[in-house]
Amino acid sequence: MNDRVYNFSAGPSMLADEVIVKLRDDMLSYEGTGMSVMEMSHRSKVYLAIFEDCKARLKRLLGIGEDYEVLFMHGGATGQFSAVPLNLMKTGKADYIITGNFSKKAAEEAAKFGNVSIAYDSSENNHSRIPSSDELKLSADADYVHLCSNNTIFGTEWKTFPDTGSIPLVADMSSDILSRPVNVSDFGLIYAGAQKNMGIAGMAVVIIRKDLAVKDSSRMPVLYNYAVEIKNDSMYNTPSSYSIYVLDEVLKWIESIGGLEEMEKRNRAKAALLYDYLDSQNYYLPHAQKDSRSLMNVTFTTPDKDTDSEFAARAAERGLVNLKGHRLVGGIRASIYNAMPIEGVRKLVDFMDEFAGEKR
Ligand code: PMP
Numbered sequence: 027m028n029d030r031v032y033n034f035s036a037g038p039s040m041l042a043d044e045v046i047v048k049l050r051d052d053m054l055s056y057e058g059t060g061m062s063v064m065e066m067s068h069r070s071k072v073y074l075a076i077f078e079d080c081k082a083r084l085k086r087l088l089g090i091g092e093d094y095e096v097l098f099m100h101g102g103a104t105g106q107f108s109a110v111p112l113n114l115m116k117t118g119k120a121d122y123i124i125t126g127n128f129s130k131k132a133a134e135e136a137a138k139f140g141n142v143s144i145a146y147d148s149s150e151n152n153h154s155r156i157p158s159s160d161e162l163k164l165s166a167d168a169d170y171v172h173l174c175s176n177n178t179i180f181g182t183e184w185k186t187f188p189d190t191g192s193i194p195l196v197a198d199m200s201s202d203i204l205s206r207p208v209n210v211s212d213f214g215l216i217y218a219g220a221q222k223n224m225g226i227a228g229m230a231v232v233i234i235r236k237d238l239a240v241k242d243s244s245r246m247p248v249l250y251n252y253a254v255e256i257k258n259d260s261m262y263n264t265p266s267s268y269s270i271y272v273l274d275e276v277l278k279w280i281e282s283i284g285g286l287e288e289m290e291k292r293n294r295a296k297a298a299l300l301y302d303y304l305d306s307q308n309y310y311l312p313h314a315q316k317d318s319r320s321l322m323n324v325t326f327t328t329p330d331k332d333t334d335s336e337f338a339a340r341a342a343e344r345g346l347v348n349l350k351g352h353r354l355v356g357g358i359r360a361s362i363y364n365a366m367p368i369e370g371v372r373k374l375v376d377f378m379d380e381f382a383g384e385k386r
Pocket residue numbers: 036037101102103104105128174176177178198199200201219220228
């Protein structure tokens with residue numbers, strides 16, 4: 027493992043060494059079967075045990091109640107931008123809270139299927155903050171309210187969620203699911219692409235309150251139909267079988283370290299290292315406003331674009347890779363998801379201080 031780098035990629039991103047080693051050990055022959063999980067029928071007894079274990083662990087870790095179903099779907103989080111309005115727009119109206127690029131994309135997709143009302147849009151402050159509840163213009167008759175819990179590109183994150191009463195709250199948790207405990211019963215539906223805190227790309231995990239999956243489905247694409255997925259236990263067609271197995275291994279790792287409370291503690295400690303450093307100096311400029319800072323994606327800039335590029339290139343020479351900001355916003359972005367060890371963040375802070383010292 028000595029040549030592994032600290033990978034600050036926003037996704038696909040780092041997996042814990044323990045998980046990667048387990049995947050390697052299982053690669054040629056999973057538990058004496060003589061085959062890789064990749065090569066197994068999704069209907070086989072051995073695979074179904076993995077599948078059931080994964081669902082049970084996710085339910086246990088997140089405290090998901092009996093009135094919810096866990097679905098493993100295709101098409102990543104973007105697929106859910108379409109699936110959510112297709113299934114949940116019962117009367118054709120929804121409120122969308124825009125706090126970044128992905129929530130904007132979700133709103134644009136939903137507008138193809140019904141009336142989308144924008145309850146808040148942080149574009150005017152370059153998505154540097156999360157609104158308070160009283161800034162939201164929520165409609166009394168929306169079918170649901172949609173938000174994105176962590177803004178992967180700009181580095182902001184909801185600390186508490188708005189109370190939408192009897193109107194279901196839908197959250198895209200792609201970049202912070204499993205980073206902290208969450209009260210699932212506050213949501214009608216939670217979805218997340220798997221390639222950050224849940225494993226590898228290609229799959230979306232959906233946690234849906236069962237009563238919401240009941241729309242007339244005559245014209246709905248079958249793979250985006252929640253009722254069909256619930257009825258067939260996510261196996262209407264071949265599920266992303268290897269991704270589900272990787273998720274199971276990630277969940278085992280999270281349980282082994284002490285669950286989501288411990289995960290949050292570690293994530294807070296890592297983020298504090300970076301933000302405390304940023305607040306202690308005046309060379310780098312943090313992007314997110316203090317009360318909206320993400321524990322997962324830490325965004326800042328050096329004095330100019332060329333220096334941003336130099337910073338990322340020089341950091342990579344030290345084994346601190348993928349620090350360049352998203353192409354839409356530039357600057358630097360350090361994604362410090364669950365699997366990033368605190369040593370990686372310490373090394374980054376040391377490098378930042380050294381680099382700033384040279385430039386001043
Ligand atoms: N939502 C969020 C918050 C994301 O970070 C991403 C991907 N970075 C997406 C949606 C899109 O996910 P996917 O590529 O799985 O469709």
